[in-house]
Amino acid sequence: MKEYKVKVLVLLKxxxxxxxxKVIEDIIKSKNINVENVRIGKLIVFNIKSNSKEEILETINKQLATLFANPVVEKFEIEIEELNRL
Amino acid sequence: MKEYKVKVLVLLKxxxxxxxxKVIEDIIKSKNINVENVRIGKLIVFNIKSNSKEEILETINKQLATLFANPVVEKFEIEIEELNRL
Incomplete structure (x- = not known):
């Protein structure tokens, strides 16, 4: 088993x-900063022990997806990083 | 000027x-999934036109940091990806 750091990034579809x-976009633009398509979402970060990144993705998609996001209106992406610990 | 996609990940310190x-961690553990240190945060995603990643980091740190996070209790990390568009 290895330890991984997982970040789940949830946004409206x-x-x-x-x-x-939109509110944040208007504020940023008022500072003359050239941004587009500002979206605010939710972040879930955790450590998990697992055998592989593939196993983590399967666990999330099968058992945790509906805990993290509402599939009707939200989408999410997953970032996984292996932690180097002894 | 190039176009970049920026993700700002905000968490409690x-x-x-x-x-x-903690609530989410308890729910995940009740499914016999071996997680630790679950943290819930905020995600801000946007596109920005800029000359370089360094310029974006400077813009965020100088002009936007306090819009995205409360420096007393929150920390943030920034992910920047260059978009390939014609």
Whole structure:
């Protein structure tokens, strides 16, 4: 078993209006910074012991996806990094 | 000018109790999944036109950091990816 750090990045699906993102976008643009498509989402970070990244992805997709995101309106992406510990 | 996709990942500082993370951790552990240190945070994603990643980091740190996070209790990390568009 190895230890991994996992980041789950949850956003509203593309095409759905994100009012909070729009507010932040307007504030950033008012500072003359050239941004587009600002979206605000949720972040879940954890450490997990597992045999492989593939096993982690399977665990998340089969058992945790609906805990992290509402599949009707949200999408998520997963970043996995192996931790080097003795 | 190039276009970049930026992700700002905001979490409570280490050592600060994250009650929402604790709730999620307990739910995950009840499924016999071996997780630790679950933290719930905020995600801000946007596209930005800039000359370099260094310029983006400077813009964020000088002008946007306090918009994205409360420096007293939160920390953030930044991921920048160059977009390939014609």
């Amino acid at each position: 593309d095409g759905l209006f994100d009012p909070q993102g | 280490d050592g600060l109790f994250d009650p929402q993370g």
